[in-house]
Amino acid sequence: MEKKGNLIVISGFSGAGKGTVVKKLVEKYGYSLSVSATTRAPREGEVDGKDYYFKSVSDFQNLIDYNGFIEWAMYVENYYGTPRKFVEEEMAKGNDVILEIEVQGAINIKSQYPDAILIFITAPDVATLKDRLAGRGTESEEVILKRLKRAKEESEDIGEYEYVVVNDDLDTCVDSVNAIIVRKKCLRENNIELIEELQKELSVY
């Protein structure tokens, strides 16, 4: 029996460093990364097809109509969505797929894929969160405040996540997320074939 890959949903406050965590997970552990589609404007240096698939509103709405997303949502006045094809193909190949999406998307995923692993990344405290948002230097005061208000809302939804991982030290955070995924492969119920084979081989003694 082919083993299907895991679906790992990573959310977290803006400023928690999700993007860096996800990038490192892909580099260090070889996870497949789903690239989201969005209607927001590219930030400086962002590359279409790598950071996001940048779409017009009409193109995005057309993809919604054609069932092209496994989830989509509106966030700070822009559309964000997860293209269906890549995720389903990778999982079928047995590859673990990471989605970096916001809370509403995570809830949508969990309802469609009950085995999905939902992980919320947070900074160790709100002061650090604010520092990181300001430090990025690409956002206005107004946008930072909007993000903090959004973070307040998101903090009320943490209960939707099975895991909460603090991004204080990047490597520790990345290794913790990896541990969550590795552990799932070690569950007895995910090793039934092996156990039955061992029992069969030992039955002769």
Next chain:
Amino acid sequence: MEKKGNLIVISGFSGAGKGTVVKKLVEKYGYSLSVSATTRAPREGEVDGKDYYFKSVSDFQNLIDYNGFIEWAMYVENYYGTPRKFVEEEMAKGNDVILEIEVQGAINIKSQYPDAILIFITAPDVATLKDRLAGRGTESEEVILKRLKRAKEESEDIGEYEYVVVNDDLDTCVDSVNAIIVRKKCLRENNIELIEELQKELSVY
């Protein structure tokens, strides 16, 4: 609130390499290791107080009477037991404690410590198990056959364990066991204080 350490129970077939896995877990990740007491004779090179506390039958029975063990059992005609004091003190200090014990002991532990993490280590297949038992070179054919019969019985109890980890590559095995423990610390329910603090700090926005 002080966090209590985890109790990690490692069992597995004789010849699965449990001892090496446990040694490496202690060296690489700093876990506290509970040293068992036993009435069996020391093997060549084994050190009292490091590999086991070697006890006479009457001393062992006396310790049973005085509640000195959190579990004890008979295995291949010898007593084995886990001294209570070390385990309880380490856990109270917040240290994660590893016990390397056999199946009956693991079941006893689980009934007393429902949060204990039970992990069964196996070789990838029975041929490898036999090779490793023979390769050790310290056991007679008769003892090897006895161990294989015992392994047959143990294989019927794997259902008591939440996790099954294959020891094919030692480092992979060790890292998988560590992942199981790290993952538990990331569960939302184990981070309630952090979450409440974040929610409180964000409530002003």
